[in-house]
Amino acid sequence: MTSGALATELRRRGISKVDDSTLARALYSSDASLYRVIPQVVVRPQHTDELVHLHAVSRDLGVPLTLRGAGTSIAGNAVGPGIVADTRDLRAITIDRDARTALVEPGVVHADLQRAAAPFGLRFGPDPSTHPRCTIGGMIGNNACGSRALGYGRTADNVEAMTVIYGNGEVSSGSGATADRLAALADANLGHIRTNFGQFTRQVSGYSLEHLLPERRRIERFLVGTEGSLATVVSATVRLVEDTDNRRMLVLGYPTMVDAADAVPALLAVGPMIACEGLDARIVDLVRGKGGAVPDLPRGGGWLFVEVEGPELLTALRDAAGALDSRIVEDPAEAAALWRIREDGAGLAGRSLPTPAYSGWEDAAVPPARLGEWLRDFDALLAEYGLHGYPYGHFGDGCMHCRIDFPFKAGDPASADVFREFMTAAATKVGAYGGSLSGEHGDGRVRGELLPLMYDADSLRLFAEAKAICDPDGLMNPGIIVEPASITDDLRPVRPVTLPAQTGLRLLHDDGDLAAAVHRCTGVGKCVAPKANGVMCPSYLATRDEKDSTRGRARVLQEALDGALVHGLADDAVSDALDLCLACKGCSSDCPSGVDMATYKSEALFQKYQGKVRPRSHYTLGQLPRWARLTAPIARLANLMLAIAPIAWIAKWFAGIDQRRSIPTFATTTLRRGDKRRQASSQPDVWIWADSFTDHFFPRSGLAAIEFLEASGLTVRVIQDDACCGLTWITTGQLDKAKAITERTVRTLAPYVASGVPVVGLEPSCLATLRSDSRELSALPEAETVASGVLSFAELVTRLDLPLPDLSDVEVVAQPHCHQSAVIGWNVDEALLKKAGATVTKVSGCCGLAGNFGVEQGHYEVSVAVAETHLLPAVRTHPGAVILADGMSCRVQLDDLEDAPTLHLAELLASKVRA
Numbered sequence: 001m002t003s004g005a006l007a008t009e010l011r012r013r014g015i016s017k018v019d020d021s022t023l024a025r026a027l028y029s030s031d032a033s034l035y036r037v038i039p040q041v042v043v044r045p046q047h048t049d050e051l052v053h054l055h056a057v058s059r060d061l062g063v064p065l066t067l068r069g070a071g072t073s074i075a076g077n078a079v080g081p082g083i084v085a086d087t088r089d090l091r092a093i094t095i096d097r098d099a100r101t102a103l104v105e106p107g108v109v110h111a112d113l114q115r116a117a118a119p120f121g122l123r124f125g126p127d128p129s130t131h132p133r134c135t136i137g138g139m140i141g142n143n144a145c146g147s148r149a150l151g152y153g154r155t156a157d158n159v160e161a162m163t164v165i166y167g168n169g170e171v172s173s174g175s176g177a178t179a180d181r182l183a184a185l186a187d188a189n190l191g192h193i194r195t196n197f198g199q200f201t202r203q204v205s206g207y208s209l210e211h212l213l214p215e216r217r218r219i220e221r222f223l224v225g226t227e228g229s230l231a232t233v234v235s236a237t238v239r240l241v242e243d244t245d246n247r248r249m250l251v252l253g254y255p256t257m258v259d260a261a262d263a264v265p266a267l268l269a270v271g272p273m274i275a276c277e278g279l280d281a282r283i284v285d286l287v288r289g290k291g292g293a294v295p296d297l298p299r300g301g302g303w304l305f306v307e308v309e310g311p312e313l314l315t316a317l318r319d320a321a322g323a324l325d326s327r328i329v330e331d332p333a334e335a336a337a338l339w340r341i342r343e344d345g346a347g348l349a350g351r352s353l354p355t356p357a358y359s360g361w362e363d364a365a366v367p368p369a370r371l372g373e374w375l376r377d378f379d380a381l382l383a384e385y386g387l388h389g390y391p392y393g394h395f396g397d398g399c400m401h402c403r404i405d406f407p408f409k410a411g412d413p414a415s416a417d418v419f420r421e422f423m424t425a426a427a428t429k430v431g432a433y434g435g436s437l438s439g440e441h442g443d444g445r446v447r448g449e450l451l452p453l454m455y456d457a458d459s460l461r462l463f464a465e466a467k468a469i470c471d472p473d474g475l476m477n478p479g480i481i482v483e484p485a486s487i488t489d490d491l492r493p494v495r496p497v498t499l500p501a502q503t504g505l506r507l508l509h510d511d512g513d514l515a516a517a518v519h520r521c522t523g524v525g526k527c528v529a530p531k532a533n534g535v536m537c538p539s540y541l542a543t544r545d546e547k548d549s550t551r552g553r554a555r556v557l558q559e560a561l562d563g564a565l566v567h568g569l570a571d572d573a574v575s576d577a578l579d580l581c582l583a584c585k586g587c588s589s590d591c592p593s594g595v596d597m598a599t600y601k602s603e604a605l606f607q608k609y610q611g612k613v614r615p616r617s618h619y620t621l622g623q624l625p626r627w628a629r630l631t632a633p634i635a636r637l638a639n640l641m642l643a644i645a646p647i648a649w650i651a652k653w654f655a656g657i658d659q660r661r662s663i664p665t666f667a668t669t670t671l672r673r674g675d676k677r678r679q680a681s682s683q684p685d686v687w688i689w690a691d692s693f694t695d696h697f698f699p700r701s702g703l704a705a706i707e708f709l710e711a712s713g714l715t716v717r718v719i720q721d722d723a724c725c726g727l728t729w730i731t732t733g734q735l736d737k738a739k740a741i742t743e744r745t746v747r748t749l750a751p752y753v754a755s756g757v758p759v760v761g762l763e764p765s766c767l768a769t770l771r772s773d774s775r776e777l778s779a780l781p782e783a784e785t786v787a788s789g790v791l792s793f794a795e796l797v798t799r800l801d802l803p804l805p806d807l808s809d810v811e812v813v814a815q816p817h818c819h820q821s822a823v824i825g826w827n828v829d830e831a832l833l834k835k836a837g838a839t840v841t842k843v844s845g846c847c848g849l850a851g852n853f854g855v856e857q858g859h860y861e862v863s864v865a866v867a868e869t870h871l872l873p874a875v876r877t878h879p880g881a882v883i884l885a886d887g888m889s890c891r892v893q894l895d896d897l898e899d900a901p902t903l904h905l906a907e908l909l910a911s912k913v914r915a
Contacts, residue, residue, distance in 0.1 A: 001061060003040040006083070009061065010043060013053045017044040017089075023573040026559040026566050027552045028068070028084045032523030034360055035076035035445045036492040038565055039066070039084040046089055048105060048234045054085055055165050055232065058475050066477045067228045069107065069138030071551075072130045072525045074359045075444025076490075077142060077227045080477055086546070087137050095120060100240045101160055106137025106233045109530055113238075122240040125152025128440070129343040132529035137233050143204050143225030145440040147342065148307070150396040151274030154201065154440070156208065156224040158239045164223060164231035167471025171234070172219075179219045181469045185462065186212035192458050202365035202397050202439035205447065206455055206481060207463050227442045228477045230470035246310050247274060249335045252323040253300025257391055258379070260302040262372035264395050266320045267306065273317075275307040276396025277342055283390055286348045287341050290589070294341065295334040298325035304395060305338060342392070344592040350403045350522045351593055352390050357403035358493065359522065360446055361423055364430045365439030368398035375400065377429055385422045399439035410515065411496035416488045423487060427453040448484025493519070497561040500569070504606040504735030505599060505776045515561050518600055520593045521554030527587060535586025535818050538846035542865035543580065550587040550597050553577045557600060569607045578604060580862055582850035583731045584818035585768070598731070599776065605733020614732075617656030621852035622732030625692035625724045628666065632673075632696060635666035658860040662896050664697050664888075671699035675706070675718035685714040687752050687759045689790060691766035692724045693888040698904070701762050701886070705793055705906035711913045712802045719759075723748045725769040730777070731851055739777045746774055750782035753789035758799070761790050762906065764820035764887045765851065772823050792820075793886075793906050794829040805912035808837030812908075813878045815843045815871055815894075817887030818850065829905060833884075836909075841878060845870035847885070849893035867897055875900055882908060 001009075007020040024042040040063070045051055058065040066080025069087055078084075090107035097120045102113060110131040113124050128134055128146035138144070139155045140162075152158070163173045170178050186193060186209060197203070198210030204225055211222035223231050254260040257280045267276060281301045288294050297303060306317060318326050329335045341348075350357050366374045375391060382389060382404070389404040406422070409415040427437055427450040437447045437454050452460060467474070467482040479485035497515040510517040527537040527550035540549040547553070556577040559566035566573045578601050588596035609618075620627070631638050642648050642663050652659055671690045686709055694702050706716045723745040729738035749770075752759050761767035770790055774783045791799065812833055816826040826842070833840050848854055848866030871890075875883060875898055885891045885902040894900040903911070 001063065006061070006063060007041045010041065010054075010057055010083070013057050015043050015050050015053055016046045019043070021573070022566060022571070023547060023556065023576050026556045026573055027546045028071070028086070029079065029559065029565070030492055030523055030555055031068070031071045031073040031076065031078040032359065032525060033074050033076035033079070033444065033446060034358055034492055035079055035490045036495065037079040037081055037490050039080060040082050042084050042086065044086045044089050048090060051085075051165060051232055051234055052171065054083065055167075055169060058083060059169060059473065062473065062475065064475050064478050067106070067137065067141070067232050069135030069141070070109070070130065070133045070525050070528055071523065072134050072138065073142065073441070073444060074362050075438065075441045075446045077442050077444040077477070077480060078138070088135060088544070095122070095240075097122070101237050102240055103235060103237050104136050105235055106135060106140070108136045110134050110136060110139065112530065117240050118243065121243055123243040124238060125149070125158050125241050126155050130524065132531070133525050136236060136238065140224050140233055140236060141226070141228050142440065142442040143208070145202070145394065145397065145399070147275045147277050147339070147394060149394065149440075150276055151272065152241055156211070156221045159220050159224055159236055160239050161237040162220040162223065163234040165234060166231045167473065167476040174219055178470055182212055182219065182222065182466060183217060185465055185469065187214065189458070189462060192462070196455070196459055199434065200367045200398070202399050203436040204365070204439055205437045205443050206451055206459065207466055209462060209466070225442065227444065227480050229480045229482065230467065230476065232476070244309055247307050248309075248311050248314055249329040249338070250306040250308070250314050250317055251298055251327045251329060251338070252304040252306065252318075252321045253298030253325040254302045254304070254323055255300060257302035258372055258375045260304050261375050261395055263304065263322050264371055265369045266322065267304070267317055268368060268396065270316050270320050271313045273306055273308050273396055275305065277305040277393070278395035278400075279303050279305065279342055279392050280390045282352055283348050283392060284341060286352055287344070290594075292341070293337045295329065295337050296327065298323070298327045300324045305342060344526075348592050351520065352403070353388050353405045355405045356516070356519070357389055357405045358408070359403060360406065360419060361402060361404055361426050362446075363393070363399055363401050363439045363441045364426070364435060364437055365397060365399040366430060366433040366435035368396065370433050371395060371398045371400070374430070374433055374435065378402070378426070381422065381426055381429065385418055387418070387422060394439070397439065398435070408491070408493035410494065413488070413491075413494050416491055416494055420488050423450060424453070430454070443481050443484070445479055445485050445490065446487055448479070448481050449487045451481070451484070492558070495562050498563050498568070499561065500607050503603055504739070505603050506779065507599070507603075508776060509594065514600070514603060517596075518554050518557040518561065520595045521551055521558075522593050523551055524592065525551055526591060527551050533844045534590040535584055535821050535844070535846055536590035537587060538582055538584055538848065538866045538869065539580040539862060541845065541869045542862050547577050548580045550591060550595055553581060553597055553600075554595055557604065569604045574604060574608075580859070582818070582846060582848070582853045582866070584846045584850050585822035586818055586846065589822040602730050602733050602735060606735040609733060615656065616654070617852060617856050618732040618734065620655035621657070621855060622728050622734060624728050624852070625696070628692060628696035629722070631666055632670055636668045639665050639668070656857055657855050658857050660860055661855050662892070664892055667696050667699045669699065671695045671702040672718055672720050674699060674703065682715070683755070683757060684717040685757065686716045686796065687757055688716060688718045689723060689749060689759055689761045690718050691761060691763045693763045693766065698888055698891070701904040701906055704904060704910035705760065705762060708906055708910040708913055709802075711910075719749070719752060721748045725766045725774070726777075727765055727769045727773070728852060730769065730773050735777065742774045742777045742783070743780055746770070746778065746780060746782040746786045749790065750785045753785055758796050759790045760793055760796050762793055762886070762904065764792070764817035764824060765889070767792055768819035768823035792824055792828070794832050797909075798828050798832055804832070804836040805909060806837055807833065807912065810908075811839045811841075811878060811881040812884050813841045813843060813874050813881040814884040815847055815890045817890055818846045820886070841874060841881070843870050843874045847871050847887075847890040847893040849889040851889055854889070854893065863893075864897060867893055872898060884908060
């Protein structure tokens with residue numbers, strides 16, 4: 001059956017959101033694993049009744065059905081060839097405080113459940129590292145565990161009841177014909193099940209048949225960890241535990257990770273721990289290298305992060321640890337920063353080596369008493385196969401994660417041979433330790449074929465019989481556990497790629513390889529968290545649509561470079577995926593894999609429109625500095641004309657501006673022209689670079705900077721040369737022109753920087769362009785000089801240790817520009833404001849305007865929705881606060897949507913000095 005015919009039938013059966021487009025199929029062709037399987041159609045059920053209809057269509061037409069939550073599966077559990085159902089719209093939660101349970105639909109995000117339970121003093125115990133975005137349905141599918149499973153148990157231990165749809169069509173809440181047949185299967189094989197299953201807590205591979213034993217029979221818990229291959233979860237009742245703010249963290253330092261593993265049995269003997277996590281120094285170094293926050297750690301090359309309830313055990317644990325050094329972390333913010341490093345481990349480890357490191361041998365587990373032995377053998381196996389990886393994981397449970405630099409080569413299936421050989425050898429070794437191939441992520445496509453190395457023939461027979469009882473037609477998530485697919489089938493890294501003949505950007509972090517750049521995305525999905533504290537990904541927060549996530553866009557670009565499904569970068573699917581990318585650069589700093597979608601969007605637009613007619617807005621908004629420069633002599637007249645409604649309407653239509661947007665007022669006196677009276681032959685103490693936006697739209701920021709600096713006794717001059725950074729050309733993919741503009745600018749600014757006199761940039765987006773994009777465009781040595789030399793205003797004030805006015809009576813709501821957050825950082829600004837005594841509320845996320853994005857026709861609604869995620873609520877919550885927004889985009893957005901006055905940091909400081 002064709003995709004179109006299948007989609008038609010699904011709609012006829014009452015499924016409301018059905019998509020068989022090339023875009024949707026590309027978005028859902030991968031999860032967070034190595035595997036790529038193109039579905040025929042993607043659906044997003046809007047009600048649990050639709051799940052019943054989905055099953056009926058699947059059975060009637062013989063089409064496979066794969067259920068998917070957030071797509072964070074590392075084993076390939078969430079990709080399939082027929083219907084893929086994204087359950088994230090099924091997110092109802094009902095808390096029963098007295099019973100300490102929650103009734104949830106499968107698409108409920110783990111973090112949303114925690115937020116719902118928190119007012120009752122409760123929480124769901126297991127918390128995987130993907131907890132901001134993973135779904136409870138996905139956790140049930142994989143029997144997810146996470147860092148605190150040591151104290152709170154696995155998902156299976158916390159499921160009290162479920163309503164499911166078996167593959168045979170039966171809808172059941174525990175009892176029924178299918179449950180009876182499963183119980184009979186166990187009763188006929190009691191001795192074998194008792195001696196082969198449930199041997200230690202992290203034995204997750206295969207089906208957990210121990211839950212069918214008479215003495216512990218819980219059908220719902222048996223179904224946990226079956227990876228959607230037997231039944232679909234309609235709803236689940238999960239146990240909640242008392243939350244506490246009495247958790248304490250002990251960090252123990254050891255010479256190596258293996259030494260840390262050796263210490264685990266002694267710690268387990270001391271008393272109950274909530275968590276005992278292992279982390280390698282090399283991952284911590286990666287965080288530092290990216291400018292991330294790393295609290296002080298004890299001496300060592302490997303650490304254990306131990307969490308307990310209350311302080312009573314800390315001394316005993318420290319005494320038993322045999323550590324080089326230790327530290328009790330009292331500050332909750334410091335503890336949270338350390339846990340964030342651990343949570344980002346998978347993404348960081350994927351980019352920790354000279355060549356990409358991959359999932360695959362991801363979460364094997366052994367009895368904790370043998371963890372040190374296993375890690376030594378694991379290191380020896382890596383060396384034997386010439387591979388490398390940094391282990392980390394849930395050491396208190398004997399579970400170890402590791403991303404490995406398998407030598408996959410695009411277009412060369414034979415390059416997967418080392419992958420297969422290593423996986424087979426490692427599985428054999430784990431089996432010898434009595435371990436489990438999977439400790440929490442399930443078997444999926446990556447381990448199913450290896451199960452005979454862990455289980456005997458009778459166990460495999462029982463798996464097949466259970467599958468036949470629940471899913472006789474084999475339509476539920478085929479290729480998983482029973483009749484598994486080959487581990488080297490459908491591998492994404494060995495697909496061929498077709499690179500553009502010449503890229504417009506140097507792609508420095510990926511050696512000029514666009515395919516390597518877009519394949520940075522490992523699919524861990526930090527960008528699809530429904531709530532976020534960083535910048536990434538603003539459009540996804542507004543739409544909740546996979547195509548508007550960083551991951552979704554990366555997947556479509558990966559498909560475009562293959563050309564089999566998405567036909568190159570000019571394909572409409574690429575345009576659809578990139579349309580709502582704000583080019584905010586948030587992903588470049590927030591994504592643990594370092595995906596920089598703003599850069600990839602610029603390159604894709606460059607490739608698409610080379611030698612072709614561009615959208616009208618590229619010639620107008622995309623060349624705004626040019627038009628501003630030409631308008632400068634008649635700025636007053638232009639402002640008067642644009643105040644006339646019919647003329648403004650025509651101008652907006654011509655420029656591709658949404659009619660609901662204002663047109664920024666041109667400065668009647670530019671910053672450069674206004675500073676001519678200051679010209680002198682002597683060298684100043686500070687140079688101010690007049691970027692295009694400060695010069696032509698917000699010269700008051702520059703004048704305020706001059707006022708404040710001169711009040712400190714400094715001589716200040718504005719660089720009179722025309723020096724545009726080329727930002728608007730870059731964001732619209734006009735990279736050939738952008739390169740010429742940028743090279744002219746860095747040649748102009750380099751002598752000023754080299755003179756030793758500080759050079760200050762006041763518009764964050766332009767300064768960020770000099771620091772990052774100029775190096776991507778040009779190999780000129782001047783680009784390096786300027787990138788490392790031009791300072792932000794806060795950096796200058798801090799470097800010179802200038803006296804600050806008293807801001808103790810000032811409440812500040814600060815919206816850092818996205819490019820500043822991603823490239824420059826806002827920590828210096830924040831420290832300066834707090835040093836001056838201000839009360840500071842830093843707004844997360846993007847303002848939603850993002851240069852030309854929010855101004856363009858077709859983007860207004862999303863632009864407003866982005867502003868409503870963080871910025872506008874913060875402004876309304878602090879009605880008397882000073883709104884600090886250094887970026888022109890942020891200022892225009894606030895003026896348009898909230899009629900809220902804004903200040904640049906220089907304006908705030910100058911106003912206080914003046915007063």
